[in-house]
Amino acid sequence: MKDSISETVANFLKDFKPFSFLNFEELKVIAKKIRVIHLNKNESLFKINDSLHDYFYVVNSGVVHLTVISDAEETLLNKCYIGDVFGLRPFFAKNNYQMTAKANEESMLYAVPIDVFKPFVSQNSEVLNFLLQSFAQNSTNPTDKINQELISDSVQFIEFQNDLSFFQTLNYNRKPLxxxxxxxxxxxxxxxxxxxxxxxxxxxxxxxxxxxxxxxxxxxxxxxxxxxxxxxxxxxxxxxxxxxxxxxxxxxxxxxxxxxxxxxxxxxxxxxxxxxxxxxxxxxxxEAQANSPGVLLKEIKRSGTAQQLKSIRYALADIIQQAVTKNIPLQHIFNVSGEITLSIIRRSIEIAILELGSPPVPFAFFSIGSQGRKEQLLLTDYDNFLVYHDVDIQKNRIVKDYFSQLTKRINEILEKIGYKHCEYNHNAHNLQWCKSLSEWIKQYENWINTPGEYTNEHCSIFFDFEFVYGDQNIESEITEAIFSIKNKTLFFDYLGNDALRKPAPLNFFKKFNEEDNGTFNIKAKAIDQLVDIGRLLAFHHGLKGVNNSFYRYKELAIKDADNAEIYLNAADVFLQVSRLRTLEGLKNDNIGIFIDIENLSKSDKEKLKESLHVLKDLEEIVKDTFQLTQFS
Incomplete structure (x- = not known):
């Protein structure tokens, strides 16, 4: 690999763990030996029981799904986005791969030779710890008691269900003899x-x-x-x-x-x-393993009532609280919490179908908003929509009646679990958001071609959708229809102006724009704009299958190298403000919107104030990209 290419690869790696623990010269040594691999959509890199490779992998672009076979069906274990490492099994085990790695969209990977990388692991405990946690995150066999040696003879480990076990706290006897x-x-x-x-x-x-x-x-x-x-x-x-x-x-x-x-x-x-x-x-x-995330997923599958699912949601809340207070990277918490939340919703749909009988036609159920972005750590409201296959006009009423009953029952179950009804009625029981595939494609075309005419200011969350249940081909058809629309100028102007109109977090004197009661609305004056601009720019750059705001900004740093530093900063700031909101919500048992600035330390207050300047940088990118002004 030529030095210029190896430097490009090293520059990419330095922003992501575990490579960020190494110096640039070390990264160049590794980069010279790296192979670049291109995967087409749905192409597998390795499958369950395949022989182990001599490499582990880093996602440069695209999305890779890791799946396992659970209860005789393929189950999504994790989604790997830009900078994520996977395929670490050859480091730790001799038996074959225990999962399948398949590209969810066209992807480019860096294949890192394990023999080249091993010396850097043995010399750096931070690299070692990160690899242990990453391997644990994607492990599928928590009961495997075979001890493996990792680089040094003194380091041993067990495969754990996932990285949440690294911050799941324990109940134990606090009155020992x-x-x-x-x-x-x-x-x-x-x-x-x-x-x-x-x-x-x-x-x-x-x-x-x-x-x-x-x-x-x-x-x-x-x-x-x-x-x-x-x-x-x-x-x-x-x-x-x-x-x-x-x-x-x-x-x-x-x-x-x-x-x-x-x-x-x-x-x-x-x-x-x-x-x-x-x-x-x-x-x-x-006993602690009985409440681990992997076990929660199994309990969700066995649950038959809303009450049982509610108890699992409480267990998830405990895990989230432990994770956040132990300063575990929030992106990991988003990933695992998001998968468990989607599993709870999926089981709610299954329970409703068991009660009402099989649907008359194939359909797909989607979560949107914070659930769709896998950013919902607090127990906030639920937003969703349903798409069913087109039918003859004679069957239309029967189909509509069935899905009206189904979505009503799903919503009842979700509310019994503890999720709140959306104040804007953005849920599938609203006939406006429960319709045929052709109607939905027309809906998205209207939103894009004539923004503001057939919608309200909240339509943008419908572009943050995550497939939950049903016919996944429907997701592909909607996605292709959205991205196939050529002229999106009006739509981008509409979204851009909406993002620019968000209330500023700081006033003219560089002080927090507080509410009358002295609190700071961290959602309205920080998180919402970060989410909106991330969505807009991701859509503009054609990023498919990346909904989470943190990962959107990470991808944008690759797509738009000129503004990479701003995007990486925005990704970090998004985690920072999301953590503050989550801690506030957990402390006060609410949705954490209003932060008491006076309760922050002087250092944290200044750090937050300084970090929010990135919103101005993002606004300038939006103005330059779409030729907007704050008054357009």
Whole structure:
């Protein structure tokens, strides 16, 4: 690979983990060995049970779907967008691929030779940790107990269901039994029996020095090796492995595995010299796995009532809260939360169909708005629409009546789960948003050809649609119809002017434009404009299948290199303001729109204020691209 090409590849890689942990010279060494692979739409890179490749892969453009076989059907595990890495199995396992990687649209990939990359992993713990988490995100076998070596002999791991296990917190005994080192074996045995516990920590002064378990009593006392009047420190196991209070499921599994222990001592700061706060056992890990995202997906499939789905939605909310408070990258939370949310909606549709009987014609159900963009972390409203195959006029009434009943029942189920009814009535039970494929294609043509005439100011969210259930070919037909319309000038002007009219986040004096009550509307004055401009520019550049605002800006950085820095900044700012909104919503049990600026630290306040300047940069791009002014 010529140096100019390798520098281009290195420049691309440096913005994405794990490559961002390496210096540019290291990236150039790797880039020289990289292969470029082009995949056509629906072309597979590898399939389940294929032999492992000598490469792992990075998405340069397009979208790659990772699928597995679950309950005898193909199930989407993950979607890989620009900068995402996948195909890491050859790093960690010797058996064949456990999933299929297929391009959802025309895509370009970088194939990174594993032998070339391995030395950089062994020298950089951040790269190692990222690869572990990325592999965990796409793993399909959480019960695989075969330990694998990763680069260094000292690093071992288990395949976890997905990356959420790396921030799923644990419930454990927060009132452990603590005994003194000079107490007798008999005294400790009685205390353990009285407290119905199978373990106790041994302490000397203010330091935990060991642990005793039922196994110690069986092997060291019952066999006669030690008398019951001996001190307990004679039979304890030491040293004790200590961890911090906020340890995750996956972290606890890794620690237990690497140290070959079955108990962890939770202390105030994770060392043996501070207050003991609890004990984590292997049983705690087993119970935690029962609430993992992978298990939630299986529970969704088994659910038969809205109440059961509601309990799963509560479990998802707990996972989201744990993830956000542990500062896990928000794009990961979007991905996994989005898939679980779509699964809940999909099961709601199935329950409704079971009640009403099979549909008279094939149809497709779509989520739109924040659900369609997979940006809904808080329990906000639901927006959706339904498309059914065209029928003869004689059957039209029967078909409409069926889907009217179906969508009504779906909405009832969603509201019982906890999702709120959209105030603008953007849901499939509204006859305006439940119609035939030809009618929908005409609807989109009207929106694009005569914007503002046949619509209202909220039509744009219908361009953020995500297929949920039914005939997926309908999605392809709608997408092709939208992108085949040649002249979109009026439509882009309409969307551009709408984006420019959004209220400014900062006033003339560079202070926050606060509400009368002193709060800052982070949705109306930050998030909405980021979403709107991201959608507009993505549509303008022909980006198909990329709905999430973060990934839209990442793709735009590739499509429009002249403004790449602004787009990458916008992607980061979108995550920043989304995190603030989510934290506010979780704290106050609401949808997190209004932020109390005074509760932010001075540093966070200045950081937010500075980051919002990117909106001005984006407005200038919109004005230049579509020749608009703020008064047009």
């Amino acid at each position: 603590i005994v003194e080192h000079n107490q007798t074996i008999r005294e400790v045995a009685i205390a353990m029996s009285d407290n119905l516990l199978d373990n106790a920590f041994v302490k000397e002064t203010d330091t935990v020095i060991g642990i005793v378990t039922d196994a110690d009593f069986r092997l060291k006392v019952a066999t006669g090796k030690h008398a019951i009047h001996s001190h307990i420190d004679k039979i304890m196991t030491y040293p004790v492995i200590t961890v911090t209070e906020n340890i995750s499921l996956a972290e606890a599994q890794l620690v237990m595995l690497s140290h070959k222990v079955h108990h962890l001592c939770v202390t105030l700061d994770g060392t043996a010299h501070t207050e003991i706060k609890g004990v984590i056992t292997q049983n705690d890990l087993v």
